[in-house]
Amino acid sequence: MKATKSSYINLKGFMIGNAVMNDETDSAGIVDYAWSHAIISDQLYHNIKECDHHQESVTNECVVHYRGFAEAYSDIDIYSIYTPVCLSDYSSRFSSKLVVAPRLLSALHELGHKLPSGYDPCTENYAEKFFNREDVQRALHANVTKLSYPYTPCSNAIRKWNDAADTILPIIQKLFKLRDCVFGSTVVTLMGECQ
Secondary structure (H helix, E strand, O other): OOOOOOOOOOOOOEEEEEEEHHHHHHHHHHHHHHHHOOOOOOHHHHHHHHHHOOOOOOOHHHHHHHHHHHHHHOOOOOOOOOOOOOOOOOOOOOOOHHOOHHHHHHHHHOOOOOOOOOOOOOOHHHHHHHHOOOHHHOOOOOOOOOOOOOOOOOOOOOOOOOOOOOOHHHHHHHHHHOOEEEEEEOOOOOOOOOO
């Protein structure tokens, strides 16, 4: 494709933060992170490492290991492992924060201490209740078709996405001639440290 004056973008560089870039390394990265931060045991870590992540149908034994992984995060905010979690509506055994984990792990979704000043881990719960109020939906012209299910921050259509490529590394390789920055974090768990 030839760039025209209207389609040309003078891109000087790009930056990717906490991106899901490659299923294989992202899956390995989230497991390595959980183990290196004592979220999962040595035994569970080694069991998961023995699973074949490339096969279409995961063995029952590996499903048990992945379920153990999900349980380890049930009381932890996967986005910020050192901050408190919302306990006001503690009905779910598995963390809803696992929805953005790599696809292999996100399939497992089915399966009163004082908070620091200025931080409320229940904000998402308040927003969900607010956006489900009929008067709010009316004011926003939302849910005009009267859907049979409530608003949620991430529906199953989002949680169970499967229309993306397994990797975006070929795209990134095309852009390597530009300046780029891929960064990791020791707090955010959703990206492997080594990309």
